[in-house]
Amino acid sequence: MRAAIFMSRCPKSKRDWHLMKTHIVIGAGQAGAHAAVSMRRAGFHGRIILLGDELVHSYERPPLSKSFITELESERIANFFPLSHYLNEKVEVLAGVAAEAIDPAAGAVSLAFGGKIPFDKVILATGSRPRTLSVPGSDRVLTLRTFADAVQIKKAFTSGRKVVCIGAGVIGLELASAAISRGCQATVLEVGDRVMARSLDKAASRTIEAMHRDAGVEFVFGHSVVAVEPNAVVTDVGLRILADVVVAGIGVDRNVALAQSAGLSVGKGVLTDASGRTNIDCVLAAGEVAEFYSEREGAHVVLETSRHAQMHGTLVGQVAAGQELVYDDVPWFWSDQHGANIQVAGSHRAAVSTVYRGDPLSKRFCAYYLNSRSAVVGAFGLNAGRDVSAALRLIRSGIAADPEILADITIMSGKLVSAPRA
Ligand SMILES: Cc1cc2nc3c(=O)[nH]c(=O)nc-3n(C[C@H](O)[C@H](O)[C@H](O)COP(=O)(O)OP(=O)(O)OC[C@H]3O[C@@H](n4cnc5c(N)ncnc54)[C@H](O)[C@@H]3O)c2cc1C
Known part of the structure; x- marks a missing residue:
């Protein structure tokens, strides 16, 4: 007890x-x-x-x-x-x-x-x-939710070890990033065809994947795990990925x-x-x-x-306590990977166009997602917290935005909400 x-x-x-x-x-x-x-x-x-x-x-x-x-x-x-x-x-x-x-x-x-x-x-x-795998050897797989889980993973990530992260969602990618910074080798194994597919559009997924590859992370897409052996993860197409440590971030x-x-x-x-x-x-x-x-x-x-x-x-x-209130918050989250800050606001799903504030090939930019009325409905920011904060205000306001003004980095992001539409 x-x-x-x-x-x-x-x-x-x-x-x-x-x-x-x-x-x-x-x-x-x-x-x-x-x-x-x-x-x-x-x-x-x-x-x-x-x-x-x-x-x-x-x-x-x-x-x-x-x-x-x-x-x-x-x-x-x-x-x-x-x-x-x-x-x-x-x-x-x-x-x-x-x-x-x-x-x-x-x-x-x-x-x-x-x-x-x-x-x-x-x-x-x-x-x-955390959702768990149900394949032979899944008891060897670590998951992360609690302080105790984190202590166990921290102990396991020692320099030179081969870490396989199952799942290319936020947790899998953050663990791959943490593994690299602890001197491990990291491979991310994902059944889908891109990273953070639930929350990012394809372009943003490519940006994040490229950042991980630059840092030394390897990716295997389109495979699912069929067994976890003492020193390897085996996939449904017969690939054996050597692993000293296996962590899973496959949802909750x-x-x-x-x-x-x-x-x-x-x-x-x-x-x-x-x-x-x-x-x-x-x-x-x-x-x-x-x-x-x-x-x-x-x-x-x-x-x-x-x-x-x-x-x-x-x-x-x-x-x-007796108050009459309705929940109306705009979804927002952040993640830190390889020293970069990623922020996502709203959703890109209802978007018909994307406006980039900053160079999307650079290490600091924001993608604004616009619907058919030119209202901002979502944003993805790489090291661009202020631009995402502006997006949150724009999403809440629901007003049509001027794509040229959104893209103009000479206008401070704090002024984007009040900037008149051309
Ligand atoms: C490793 C990790 C990293 C994350 N990083 C980010 C991030 O960078 N950005 C971001 O936006 N979000 C992040 N999240 C998500 C965010 O932390 C969670 O969405 C948030 O903690 C959920 O809070 P909650 O209180 O709803 O649930 P929980 O945090 O799950 O709390 C629920 C609590 O209830 C307890 N409980 C369950 N059943 C019972 C019971 N029968 N009796 C008593 N207690 C019970 C549980 O043990 C737990 O302590 C992260 C989550 C994890 C696990």
Whole structure:
């Protein structure tokens, strides 16, 4: 049984507990931590319990595939909030405590180590876990989600070792980059025909692939893994790629078991409206586990980004406190690979044209994706954070932009939003 650590102040007497409403947040990741704190700030005066099954209290995952592995001396964890902040906000943090079941009718959460906590509302923020391969030898494959996973990968990436990264998504590419910076050889094996295909257009994929090849990463496209041997990865066309370390970044599965057994509607994730409410009144869902209705997309969507977890968690916390709000954030994420900063805003999918701000063959440029009305609907930036920030504002505004002005690097990106259309 894992230890439960009770880390914050409780109401003074047992009698007070019964007078107060109790809101439980299940999952102390980015969405859960922000939901708990924002609920308090939005004026909820009752008990807030933040329940997380990891012993390490709520921390940022993005550094785990980047600086945590590349910086030898760094074992630092970046927490969203210091513990004192939870104390100040009177959020009771239970670390190392898994919720085993939610009974909405009885209004109680059962804990894995025994006991029940009564609640008035629950926010499910249980996130995801890495998808795993089901081929012979897949137990040799490392995946990355938690601090403990990152410690294991960091130990494995020692100079001269051959690392095979399965999957050319963000995690696979960041691990290839980290492997190279630790002096390893890196090969990325991808079943599709290009990198980051879910989020980039073909031109941007080529840019990122070229950057990796320049840094010494090798790619094998169009192969899938059929076995992982002690020293090699075997593909469906019989290729054997020598490997001392095999890591997989092949997507995630959302942690929906609690939701399913509680009778919540589940698709790819826990289905919610645009405010994070599920089909059961007293249960909301936030962050990566939620498949929320997006008015922008006119459909239910799932997002796997740090900003989304924070913004969605914050909003759902406010909704749980009684505010009427609708989630309307523009998707945005960043990634760091081989010392370059990559940022993606919105989506290129509805675009009919692309405007480049800067030379797309250079190491610093931004691609703006325009729809048929010349409104910016997405952006890809390489070392061009300010240009992507401008894109976020343009996407939110929905106004038609002048391609010549967008491309004109003599106009500061901060001025692009207000620049008149010719
Ligand atoms: C290695 C890595 C690098 C990343 N890099 C980037 C990046 O560069 N840019 C970017 O935009 N995004 C990045 N992301 C994505 C981003 O970090 C995630 O989308 C975000 O952390 C999701 O937050 P969440 O709170 O919804 O879920 P999670 O972070 O998954 O948190 C959910 C928590 O709930 C816990 N839990 C699950 N079930 C239970 C239960 N029954 N009882 C109690 N607790 C439970 C889980 O253990 C976990 O601690 C990265 C992710 C990873 C893994």
